[in-house]
Amino acid sequence: MKLHVMQALNKWEKRSFDYGDADCCQFAGFIVKELTGKDYLTDFNYTSEDEAEEIIKSNGDLIKTASTVLGEPTDEDLPDGSPVLVDLPEGLTMGIKLDDYVVCLVKKGFTKIPEHLIISGWKLCHKQ
Numbered sequence: 001m002k003l004h005v006m007q008a009l010n011k012w013e014k015r016s017f018d019y020g021d022a023d024c025c026q027f028a029g030f031i032v033k034e035l036t037g038k039d040y041l042t043d044f045n046y047t048s049e050d051e052a053e054e055i056i057k058s059n060g061d062l063i064k065t066a067s068t069v070l071g072e073p074t075d076e077d078l079p080d081g082s083p084v085l086v087d088l089p090e091g092l093t094m095g096i097k098l099d100d101y102v103v104c105l106v107k108k109g110f111t112k113i114p115e116h117l118i119i120s121g122w123k124l125c126h127k128q
Helices: 002-011 024-036 049-059 062-070
Strands: 083-088 091-098 101-106 109-114 118-121
Touching (some): 002 091, 024 083, 062 083, 062 091, 062 118, 083 101
Antiparallel strands (some): 083 118
16 A cells, blocks of 8 residues: 555645645645545635635534545544644644655645644545
């Protein structure tokens, strides 16, 4: 599975952080689509931080927003590539689990966060 995650990471085109195109949710959604074949973000259209915040606020918070499309979070061990939420000083951030850390896209580029900072995660079925 790690190989598939690395291949998906390599397909992500580096571009400037931009809400609705290259943000933490779009990044996690891209990796999940590459691994599962399913696009979980089709109902989420936004082009600014304010629009993204409005979507999140309308659902209650980012965990609830992600759960509207990913299902209920799990306490099970998460395989590589699983979408997760970490709590950073900037706020909740989506990323993907890889080994014992989380890869996130933040405004300054990619960052690796220790997995113990995961506050929520979703175990998805990967395509074969």
